[in-house]
Amino acid sequence: MNRSIYLLKRIALALPVILFGLTVTFLILYRGPLDPANAILGQDAAPSDVRRLRVALGYINPDGSPVPLWQQYYGVMSDLLLFDFGNSWAVQRNVSVASIIVSRMPATLWLGFWSVMVALVVGIPTGFFAGLRANSLSDYVASGGGIVWRAMPNFWLAVILAGSLTAGGLMSWYRHFPCGPNENPCAWRTDVVTTPSEVSNLFSTIDLFTGVPVLEMLFIPVPNGFNLLIAFKWILPAALVLGSASMGNEIRIGRTAVLESINSKYVETAKAKGLSPRRIIVKHVGRNAAIPLLPVIMGEFYLLIGGSVLVEKVFSINGLGNLFFRAIIVPDIPVVMALVFIFVLINVFVNITQDLLYTVIDPRVTLEDTG
């Protein structure tokens, strides 16, 4: 099958998935026992205010009759699919949801990028190492570490790590690294509610508050050196926590993948050709072992989205996860709907990418198989 036809087919199959996710979210938010007007205005608001708000929010018509659910559904969905997210109800009243999301996005992207990197850089080599020395002491240490690492809840790890980084904690030196105790710009903060300016400046070539389309954010500009260091230092503990589960998975899967590949017939044939062990491992084992790792690496994005809520909350990072949490507590339905929509899109995008990547790294996978 042609790659472009395949891509079209794959996207066509993704549509019901997106619609399903959004519909479930819509039903929970609109059909569930939520009363945003009361929640926003408080229990003892004047009935006329409540009524006016309800009209504004689209729950009832100006004449007082309720807007039918399907009509609400149609309105919400068509707006979403046209990337028209509307204005926030509560988090930042009457500010456009798009601009709120855009302003929070850099922190989450920065966090996500480093948590993926941390997991990749530590997890895969460790897993390969353990697989190559299967059943040795170092294997037990590495894979045992991976198992425990994976079992640690993100939020708990975050609490413990944040605790030991604060004054008096075991790792309080980290706060002053690399500038020494008194230099403010280097100090590491858990108490910030806003994204540090260094992080905002990382992305300074894009004007964050003019409501540029979300996708533009993906063209990440080149940051400047010192800001990069500060921003890296600021994000590292959180990234370490957020990457932890994936890191454990990668150690584990990497280990079994290497073991499986090393016991295969083609490795035996490679030996029969007279290849050196080094060459066999680097060339013949390495690439085959990468195949089962692909879904793990792609799965990281999934873990990331959920985990960001917790990690951003503990480390007071003002990103999308934190925004989602605040929005659902308040509740601010447009913000929640928009965020869910974005997350679903990311998810579907990651899945399609994974399928395409499969065909690239594993020549046996044909495009038909993955549909």
Next chain:
Amino acid sequence: MASQSPPDADADPSADGDMAANGEEPLLSVSNLQTVFYTDKETIYAVDGIDFDVKRGETVGIVGESGSGKSVTARSIMGLIESPGKMLEGSSIRFDGQELTEFSAEEYQAIRGSGIGMVSQDPQQSLNPVYTVGNQIMEALEVNRGMSGEPARQEAIDLLEAVAIPDAARRLDEYPHEFSGGMRQRAVIAMMLACDPEFLICDEPTTALDVTIQAQILELLRDLQAEHGLSIIFITHDMGVIAEIADRVNVMYAGEIVEQAPVEELFADPKHPYTRGLLEAIPGRTEQGEQLRTIEGDVPTPNAPAEHCRFAPRCPVAFDACERIPPQPVTVEDGDEHTASCLLYPEGETEAERAEHHRAAAGERRRGRAESGGEP
């Protein structure tokens, strides 16, 4: 020379020298090869003290049913036995004047490919699925012949053409899964030829293939052998294939070689009851409509050193002594190229004499093992 009564085959080292002078030294000489596997429950003597030679330019067949230890023999020669398997002390594999069992990992790596190549049963799994066929052939060229770049590519094309793959230049850039089964096996053979070995071990190379494709591969191997002067060990369970390709045949049963003979002699006049049974069980040799002869019972797992004839429980002509004495190879034909490990031989002796002959030979062999520390 090749023929010998194995227990004392390597007793006289000076004999080797003489033979070299005659230019008759076998290219490969396996003697008392013992490969065991240690599992949780038991120790399996997968290959239990076998001896055979391969001369330059000849094809030696090893034939046997599943579990007879033929593949383990191949892997032992290639030095591919890994834990929980182990080659016991006292095993000897002499290749081109070198003792392979004493080789270090690096030395073995050097002899593999350029010295001994191997083609195994499943061509699907012996090629790395994520690299093109050309890549894998050129890799062999690079490692064993130091070729790279355009010359290597041209050589790879020539090799594929030599194994009769059409449109070789395009095929070079295809992945193994895009090849059909027969072509894959050709590609593996081409890859091994790229190493330019003197010696090729073919471990059931045609078992997974259809007959017409099998015929192509057998023909190819014969041509290549003539062209490159290859020595070949050909392992199979198919008596028909053995009859076609081998010059001499070793029949294996439960880790032991029970009969060795030139191919015509083996088929014309099989001596060991097992070989006879095997030949009679083949459909198509007998008249149609006639009942096939069968061998009762199953192949045993050799989980202890032989203290008796392993075939005795299934043997139609077994007698008491078979349960007590491990038979040793005996020359059964003039010209001493034909041996059988069976208490029915040497012919012309009484039962008691034969039993005594084998008992003595077995004792000698055991002593030989004990001296070299082979007996576990």
Next chain:
Amino acid sequence: MSKVTERTQTEGGRETLVSVENLKKYYGGEGMFADPPVKAVDDVSFEIRRGETFGLVGESGSGKSTLGRTLVQLERATEGRVLFDGRDVTTLSGDELKQWRRNAQMVFQDPESSLNDRMTIGEIIMEPLSAHGWKTKQDRRERALELLSEVGLQEEHYYRYPHQFSGGQRQRIGIARALALEPEFVVLDEPVSALDVSVQAKIITLLEDLQAEFDLTYLFIAHDLSVIRHICDRVAVMYLGKIMELGETGELFESPANPYTQSLLSAIPRPDPTADRQRITLPGTPPSPRDPPVGCQFSTRCPAKIYPEEYDDLSDDVWDAIERFREVVRERSRQELGLVDQARLRLGLFSKYDDIDEAVADLFGGLDAPEAVTDAIESAREQVKAGNPDAAREALFDEFNGICDRERPVLQGVSDSGQQSYCHRHAPEYEPPETVLQRRSDDE
């Protein structure tokens, strides 16, 4: 031969039990973006007589297993009819189908996978009985024990699991299960292929004994011709979804009429090193069942192919080279280009087809071909290089097509005893295949 004649004498004429009429089984090919269907079985007709063993032999991919599975309704036929005792079973469904299934059972190839290894032998053998509500539980039990001894196993094996048995014994259990419902017809799908020779002989003997005892009719599928020769009364040879030749076993093996059968028979290694015979080694590989030849299925590899008259004087070597070149071009026309390659092709930057030169040089290098041939090859090569392998394929077809390339032959009688063969050469205007093959082997 002896077996056939004996039976015919004792039982008189044989009636037809299974009659297959124009059966087709295609896979896939539905939907908008799908590839063309795989024609696993492509318009096949034959009859199986009551009480005989009908052999079906062919190489992998010939469609023999699919045909067997379609006969017992494990696969639904795409087209055609299967008459069992005169009744079309492809139209059955529901209870009718279930009732009919008692008559036709199957024994599978792989003894490792054909038995559910979480069930005891007793449960396995009793399952068909329970599924059909056969008598009482006690009776079913009795029957299972009976069957165990029938296939040469012990009754104490009743409470054991398949893991505790060897391959041969497992195959016996599979046979016992197939016989549980007392079928008339059993499809044996390569029942001995996975077994060692000595075990194989025992299973074959058992199958013969059971057939005699229960008046069974067998469809015996195998790729091993010697097994087929031993056990079958009549045999059909399949290639690429089509029956190439059909006839009584002895006759077919002694005097094969079809070039494919002849090549196949000559390819079997004989356990006799002194045998000296002429081998026909078939060149190339079978074409894809998604894209079978327009004419005779075997035409791409046939050693007795009929060539167009204008090229009468070409040598066999040149014809071989032409046929291999056509195969190369056919393969290339099936190759798909990625997006990048397509773009480069449009821009004229594409060079992936240049290596066709190498193939031409390899095939025609040492040959002395007449100008007409070299011109045709040359223009095809240019077209391939221009990125048009489809056109090259067409052009080669137009230039070199004979009747074998253009038209499908028909399965026609070639002897008085009902031997039939699928080959154009049986028509009176052509030389018969035997002569051609004999000449070819004499030339070598």
Next chain:
Amino acid sequence: MASSTNTQNAEPLRRDDSTVLSRIADNPWPAARWVAVMGVLVLLELGALLGGFLNVVEALLIAVTGLAEVTVGLVSSSLAAGILGFQQSAASTLSGLRADTEGIPTLLSRDVIPNQGYQPGGTGAWEGPFLGLEPAYAWALRLVLVLAYALVLSYWLFRGWLVFREHYRQMEWSPTDDVVDKLRTHRWGQFGIVILVLFLTMGLFGPAMGPTTVEQNILSPYTEDSRIEYYNAESGSVETVFAGEANFNAKSIGSQDSNVGPMTYDDYGRFHPFGTLTNGRDLFTFMMGGARISLIVTGIAIGLGTLLAGGLAMVSAFYRGSIDLGVLTLADGIVSVPRLLLLIMVSAVFANTWLGNILDGGFLLAVVFGLTIWPFLWRAVRGPALQVAQEAWVDAAKSFGQQPSIIMRKHMFPYIMGYLLIYASMSAGGIIISLSALSFLGNGLGISPPTPAWGRAVSLGQGLVSGPSWHISFIPGAMIVLLVTGMNAFGDGIRDAIDPESDTGEGGETTAAGGGG
């Protein structure tokens, strides 16, 4: 026929399937011995076992009726209300029964081995605890005995299977034997089993294991029943105080003078093995209470998820084609909304509604977990299901006309079950983590206070980690790590036992185990 030669040998086989009971009658001793010991073990703890049993029954009842309510509620709210009424009355009956079982004497109860008391005069022998031991020792003794009892009971149940296998089973060997034998040499898997047994014990026998009870210390610390006696050093006399008041003076809030750390006593002579929380409640008791609700929610969720995943995997593997594609799309759709976000959403929306109040909010979470976890399990077992659907024995069953439902049950399910068990145990870890993550977030999410929940303890201690009250956050998290590790070890053990060569590459495990929490 050959059978005639064999009749003697076959006689026992020819008889009708003898039932297990008749085989026991033939050879009663091994069974009798096993039953006798089992009887003693049960009698020792009859009250606690019955209580635990009723707990499970109640959770199941609530789960089933709850599901019915939700489904029926879509059609008719009055009918749903009826079911709710039934649920409440049944639950209260069960609670009453449970109260009755508390009257049944149990050996290892806090009545028999009490640990609360005081030292008259501030030093010397203790008044109240068992044998006058120090409360710490009395408590430790009871704890050890309970744990030992649980381990012995589990072993004895396993022993029952061994007795059956040795004396009463008709098969000399079965594939299950291999699995069990492999597990018996699999240390890592055994570690998992022991951890699981320990945590199940906490769920079942929790009330007897804590130094105090959830009722007295956490839920109603100001009732008359919750008065405790202590020696007041200032007045020099034994006084009584509400547990709640005592808690107030036993807070751990991170400063040196207001902290009750692990393995210490507070001012009221109460022993705190894990220290106290920021509100002075006993952390160990809190943990035991949290274990119960966590295990109930996880159990319901995994049960529901496994049921859906197993059934759909078999159906999609058997029929394939568009059914498979349909399930795939549904699964992708559910997975497309990250589970933790969905949970947060549902939890927040339904907080303080009747649905959000069943099982202190746990029921709703369990259902959402169940409905969102099955796609992962389904994906993980779809491979094995497709594989088994292609085995020749499935073809064989089709060829003699076996019904699809029976083919799935008999020929496919036994193979998938092992994989389901593996992935279920690994996903269960993810559920535990996510559940505590919700409780950690608070704000009406997760298990509603004051019912103990592990995540809430971590949340309470947030910010105190670097000080003397580190235990509040640290210990609950460590317990979660231990439990999740144990579940993964159990899954690994099963995997190695059923299929030593299987790969772990597929996605089911990855996302299931991490859970995003």
